[in-house]
Amino acid sequence: xxxxxxxxxxxxxxxxxxxxxxxxxxxxxxxxxxxxxxxxxxxxxxxxxxxxxxxxxxxxxxxxxxxxxxxxxxxxxxxxxxxxxxxxxxxxxxxxxxxxxxxxxxxxxxxxxxxxxxxxxxxxxxxxxxxxxxxxxxxxxxxxxxxxxxxxxxxxxxxxxxxxxxxxxxxxxxxxxxxxxxxxxxxxxxxxxxxxxxxxxxxxxxxxxxxxxxxxxxxxxxxxxxxxxxxxxxxxxxxxxxxxxxxxxxxxxxxxxxxxxxxxxxxxxxxxxxxx
Numbered sequence: 001x002x003x004x005x006x007x008x009x010x011x012x013x014x015x016x017x018x019x020x021x022x023x024x025x026x027x028x029x030x031x032x033x034x035x036x037x038x039x040x041x042x043x044x045x046x047x048x049x050x051x052x053x054x055x056x057x058x059x060x061x062x063x064x065x066x067x068x069x070x071x072x073x074x075x076x077x078x079x080x081x082x083x084x085x086x087x088x089x090x091x092x093x094x095x096x097x098x099x100x101x102x103x104x105x106x107x108x109x110x111x112x113x114x115x116x117x118x119x120x121x122x123x124x125x126x127x128x129x130x131x132x133x134x135x136x137x138x139x140x141x142x143x144x145x146x147x148x149x150x151x152x153x154x155x156x157x158x159x160x161x162x163x164x165x166x167x168x169x170x171x172x173x174x175x176x177x178x179x180x181x182x183x184x185x186x187x188x189x190x191x192x193x194x195x196x197x198x199x200x201x202x203x204x205x206x207x208x209x210x211x212x213x214x215x216x217x218x219x220x221x222x223x224x225x226x227x228x229x230x231x232x233x234x235x236x237x238x239x240x241x242x243x244x245x246x247x248x249x250x251x252x253x254x255x256x257x258x259x260x261x262x263x264x265x266x267x268x269x270x271x272x273x274x275x276x
Contacts, residue, residue: 010081016045017261018215030226135175
């Protein structure tokens with residue numbers, strides 16, 4: 001595999017195993033030169049911690065981009081995660097459109113919602129901005145909740161294949177060339193991931209771990225990007241990322257003190273073995 005330079009854009013939560021503290025080590029373990037553009041710096045993530053600090057880096061983002069352009073820096077892949085504002089989404093869309101190589105892969109994880117609800121800081125204007133970002137994506141990686149908000153479809157706890165097909169068709173109309181839809185489960189004991197590519201649907205089903213972990217969406221998207229940039233096809237990358245994420249969750253079970261994230265580091269060797 002050629003040595004590839006990629007960029008990931010998301011926040012740094014210093015403690016909590018999510019966003020860049022997950023993406024950077026996972027992508028690096030996949031053998032990729034991983035460059036970062038932090039959207040904000042937080043002392044911890046926002047789910048369960050009180051009194052966390054927050055420093056917004058929105059105004060730094062265009063200046064960093066200008067310097068990269070001056071240095072003629074280009075990226076083989078650009079992968080976006082949690083973004084903090086509509087203004088940031090606009091900056092990121094410009095980066096997606098201008099900072100890639102001719103064959104750059106643009107991967108968007110619209111990290112904004114789960115369990116039927118938007119994260120507290122987000123609103124309809126942000127959802128509309130994220131819909132615009134989808135048009136610049138080669139691959140979109142939403143969970144079911146995010147897909148519902150983007151597609152303007154009512155969220156359901158239980159659903160069938162026709163409901164998921166409606167979601168996928170409406171997401172495709174936003175402009176994303178390929179959709180990797182996570183957390184798709186038709187029976188309570190299983191979940192899985194769907195790859196929607198050129199109108200065809202492929203589903204990888206696996207066992208559902210009843211007690212989940214914070215940050216697994218970031219783990220999944222990072223592992224998927226790492227596998228894809230290791231020349232795996234999209235469906236194989238989706239399967240590898242699912243298997244790795246499940247392993248991370250399993251390795252975290254039974255540790256009450258580790259409520260804030262998944263022990264993804266303990267399974268990095270497994271991920272590297274999957275890429276061989």
